[in-house]
Amino acid sequence: MRAALAASLDACEAAFDRAFGQAGNPWRHLGSLAFLLVVVTTATGIVVYAVYDTSVGGAYRSVRAMSAGPPAGLALARSVHRYASDALVLTMIAHLAREWLRGHAAGFRWFSWLSGVPLVALVYASGIGGYWLPFDRLAQLSLTATTEWLDALPLFGEPLARNFVSPASVPDRLLSLLVFLHIGIPLALLAFIGVHLLRLTRPRSFPPATIAAATCAALVVLALMHPARALAEADFGSEPMTVAFDWPYLFIHALQYRTSPQLLWAAAGAAGLVLAVLPWIERTPHAPAACVDLANCNGCGRCFADCPYAAITLVARSDGRHLPRQAEVDPRRCASCGICAGACPSSTPFRSGSDLATGIDLPQAPIRALRASLDRALETLAPRPAIVVFGCASGVEVASVREPGTAPIELVCIAMLPPSFVEYALRAGADGVMVSGCREGDCAYRLGHEILRARLEGSREPRLRARVSRARVRTFWGARADARSLSAAVAAFRRDLAASPRAAGPSMPPKRREALDA
Amino acid sequence: MRIAAQAVLYAAFVAVIGYFSTSPAYVHLAPGEAVVKLSLSHAGERKEPCRTRSEAELAKLAPNMRSPTVCTRERVPVRIVVAIDGTTIFDVVAQPTGLAKDGASTVYRRLTVAAGRHRIRAELADAPGGRMTYSATTEVDLAPGRLLVIDFAPEAGGFVFRS
Structure with missing residues (x-):
């Protein structure tokens, strides 16, 4: 069931990729899109509040006057406020479902998941509370239903609903x-959003400008075409019979009147409990955390800067060396993605030692194993033009492109690849290097291809050296389902390489050459 | 082409929002239905009657503590029975509020009934023994969507029917 849903989501995202491109696909920015909608709702809410009358007699009149005004005036602000809050619910639910389908509810992400659960309740509490303020028939229905629901718990000496039995x-x-x-x-919602993002480095609070602009424009068009209207004024001497209903928020009232307040509490409590304990139900095996080797760590802070989950801190030196800092890993936060190992300046394959050790490394996939795999692949790589394909384990399965002249090598995350390995592969005999990561904006470890791209472009440490011919390095961003596209990209790369053969042969540094020969 | 596809997808997104923000209309009460709400707050009598202290008891107390009567705090639960056209629709025993059970008993119940003319009878027991101490009968003509509230105000003589 879940696998089928995940496959459907993949197909849906692939279809959206064709329309929006990988980086601009709204499915990949649901969290930041939800935050944008919170901001839009807040901004329009401030405008509406400026003219809102908070007396029982004046509230309805002020809202009615707003709705009756010019379409591009306060009526627009009120309508956008309404629709942005509805869009927030849909976006939040889509975000929650997507993260669950991607297996992001458990493991080192448990804190982000758990801290997101109260956000669902707070969004609903904020939204439903907004429907009370116009003081119309819908407000009357919602106020009565909410207080009857609260009265089902033995919290209040006097039932709250008694406040709404007569004018x-x-x-x-x-x-x-x-x-x-x-x-x-x-x-409180804004405060909890801050908590929700606590364990993320450089959280993307807002979606790309194109998505933000298009979403806001779409909401404005909707507000102009279908403005939020004022219903009849609340009359607590009678019951509303049929009302225009905002289903994304108020479906719980319908559910309550179709069942009972107690059943609604049971359903809400069960849903909240399941969401809260999901990280422990879906317990995933935790891969060993990254380890710091102080002998090779100079405390440069590159791993600290690149870690997407704030699992690395820089602390005072503990080994007596005359260096101010050292890296320290919090194993509970570590995603075991290896991005830190890719950032470490010691992770260079050109070092002559046969046992390559680096400053920070993954015990289950150390950098020395990566160099050994690359060395083995290069030994037998033929015919020319020969290509090494470094691939991310969460993206296209790179083993699918294995053929004579192509050597696939898989990494936990593509940003685990130090750029020096690209240069090393080219100097050791490869004609080209292809780097394959997850679809843009869809990195399993949030920032993987953003970091790697910056390293390859030379705008982030460690940089791919300028003397490496960029014509011999190519990138590919795709998901599991894009194996054919990767094969096609490799074939095209091979044709291009064949058209421009290398002028010189391998140029490995002498010491490393000697080590390899030995 | 891509821009057009994006426009279609954004339009579909806001169309879903626009539709479900008001539609389909929610039918809270079907045509021909009205609502009866029983909503009252009333303190029952003390569970045990107050007792007058004897002269000897009073003499043993400090002068500022010589209250002539001693009362327990706990009150009896209040029972309310409401019948409509001879059929009981509410039969509620409301416990007194408070940790010492010395507060008012409160009741809030809601029931949808057919609109039209109805004979309502309400009874309330608030004394030890469970005897009905208040009762009232009224006839109401409830139009569709109208609300009948049954409240209780002993200072007004007992039950209050508001429609």
């Missing part, structure tokens, strides 16, 4: 309290 029973300053809630709960 005379409604407290005059009720709306001041509701406004306070509608401001306070979103502020």
